[in-house]
Amino acid sequence: DTGVSQNPRHKITKRGQNVTFRCDPISEHNRLYWYRQTLGQGPEFLTYFQNEAQLEKSRLLSDRFSAERPKGSFSTLEIQRTEQGDSAMYLCASSLEYGTGELFFGEGSRLTVL
């Protein structure tokens, strides 16, 4: 399977714990995006990378959130001191820098904070 892969698919944690999600994009895609999707809503943009550089961060990405893409390949999204409001589906997507701009999404990582 050469699509976008996200792990873990589901994570249940207690409030105050740290969690980390991983995204492996399509190998030739140099752009990688993180979105958050809460129940009944559409995805909301969080941040994106071009290669290893984080080029934009949404105001939704509080100080407790950090994303990295150290070698321009896979990316991690860490949430520190989780809160119940962090419960959501975290979606990763990748794309080429040029072309149609079509986003290819992963299946998402669902976070439940108890």
Place this chain on the structure above:
Amino acid sequence: AQTVTQSQPEMSVQEAETVTLSCTYDTSESDYYLFWYKQPPSRQMILVIRQEAYKQQNATENRFSVNFQKAAKSFSLKISDSQLGDAAMYFCAYRRTTDSWGKLQFGAGTQVVVTP
């Protein structure tokens, strides 16, 4: 403020029939992109169709077509000859030309239910 509005939480259609999903958006830009994405249950979101605002011709992809009304800021999706596999959540999305390719603003979605 919500940029993209999908006013239909759910739409039901019988197999082989046609359904139209509504989407309106708010922008002061003259050039932008509009998209419809499909999110099947527990599966990844995929692009259905896209429209560049500078193009007057409505986009079509097989059974999927759009009605783009720029002055009215309306972008509806028509699914013709509906199939069971069309059952999914459909999201309308907007992107400013000046934004990154992948920085989209999504609506809240419309659930499409297809009945045999």
